[in-house]
Amino acid sequence: MIPHDKLFIPGPVEVSEATLAAFARPMIGHRSAAFKELYAGMQPRLQGLFGTQQPVFLSTSSAWGVMEAAIRNLVRRRLLCCMCGAFSDKWLDVARRCGKEAEPLQVEWGKPIDHREIDAQLATGKFDAITLIHNETSTGVMNPLGEICCVLAKYPDVALIVDAVSSFSAMPIPMDALGIDVLLTGSQKALALPPGFSLFSVSEKGFERAAEVSDRGFYFDFLEFRKQQAGDMTPTTPSVGHIHALEFKLEEIFAEGLTNRYGRHARTNALVHEWVRARGLEFFAAEGARSVTLSCVRNNRDLDVAKLVRDLREKHHLVIDGGYGKLKGLTFRLSNMGDETEETVAHLLTCLDDCLS
Numbered sequence: 001m002i003p004h005d006k007l008f009i010p011g012p013v014e015v016s017e018a019t020l021a022a023f024a025r026p027m028i029g030h031r032s033a034a035f036k037e038l039y040a041g042m043q044p045r046l047q048g049l050f051g052t053q054q055p056v057f058l059s060t061s062s063a064w065g066v067m068e069a070a071i072r073n074l075v076r077r078r079l080l081c082c083m084c085g086a087f088s089d090k091w092l093d094v095a096r097r098c099g100k101e102a103e104p105l106q107v108e109w110g111k112p113i114d115h116r117e118i119d120a121q122l123a124t125g126k127f128d129a130i131t132l133i134h135n136e137t138s139t140g141v142m143n144p145l146g147e148i149c150c151v152l153a154k155y156p157d158v159a160l161i162v163d164a165v166s167s168f169s170a171m172p173i174p175m176d177a178l179g180i181d182v183l184l185t186g187s188q189k190a191l192a193l194p195p196g197f198s199l200f201s202v203s204e205k206g207f208e209r210a211a212e213v214s215d216r217g218f219y220f221d222f223l224e225f226r227k228q229q230a231g232d233m234t235p236t237t238p239s240v241g242h243i244h245a246l247e248f249k250l251e252e253i254f255a256e257g258l259t260n261r262y263g264r265h266a267r268t269n270a271l272v273h274e275w276v277r278a279r280g281l282e283f284f285a286a287e288g289a290r291s292v293t294l295s296c297v298r299n300n301r302d303l304d305v306a307k308l309v310r311d312l313r314e315k316h317h318l319v320i321d322g323g324y325g326k327l328k329g330l331t332f333r334l335s336n337m338g339d340e341t342e343e344t345v346a347h348l349l350t351c352l353d354d355c356l357s
């Protein structure tokens, strides 16, 4: 691979040479038999990853496109936005910009969403949809999806929209079993594909809801996706390079095996956790609510984070993140998502030690 600074930021993450080679395969027409075969051939593995019997759709947009689409397709009356960090907070603003009634369920950054608070809000009967970010990438918080889904099971009229952008494929997220109505992810985080593409699936309840909602537009209309997918196509010209790269990635994922893949993320994450503790550092995310794909390290040692980030890049050609938004300098984030192994993560930690010594 050409010399470059390797990304350990929590997205976009490092993309392997083999994935880039697949991304650069010759183009095919998106209405051709070759395309239909490619897309149809990927469906079973995509459904396996999503834990769903529903079709899995491919969107040529970054994840925010589908996050906005979920609101435009599913919110009839009023939306409850679970907010615990930069991405989940932003969703409220996006909903209002889409002209929807939306209310915040805000918790302090670093804390997870409490399922009892969701229960109390939904019990008011005001809401017909809810947004949740499973893994809040800005704070390193992983929300208790199972508990939250149990609460949602009590409210069949409420559609559950889940962003799994930075956790998808790093741990099981069985969409059908959990009763998720829209499950979405982006290409450039846990899947370690180039940025600018996303994947999502919609429950039957989600489609029924969409059919009742007007002003869905065209580009992100879920019913349009379903119609075209029935013929193994996307509504508009997709990024074919991403689809080639995704096909390659699926081969890799299933060759490794899902259990092994989940185990690898757990082990690389544990390595980072050990390092954080051994160096007298702390976590920004509350105990019991920490992500398995990234660590948001609290700068309790008053380190010069900007210098650390710079030194690591200049001396070792590794890139980490120096804190998101208002957490800049107060935290730094280390990603173990995608293709990283115990060996590559151990190397990152050795290089960090070198810069800190």
Ligand SMILES: *Cc1c(COP(=O)(O)O)cnc(C)c1O
Pocket (backbone or CB within 6 Å): 011, 062, 063, 064, 065, 087, 133, 135, 136, 137, 138, 163, 164, 165, 166, 186, 189, 196
């Ligand atoms: C990165 C990220 C997004 C936004 O992805 P874009 O590709 O920039 O649209 C949304 N949600 C989460 C949890 C993320 O980590």
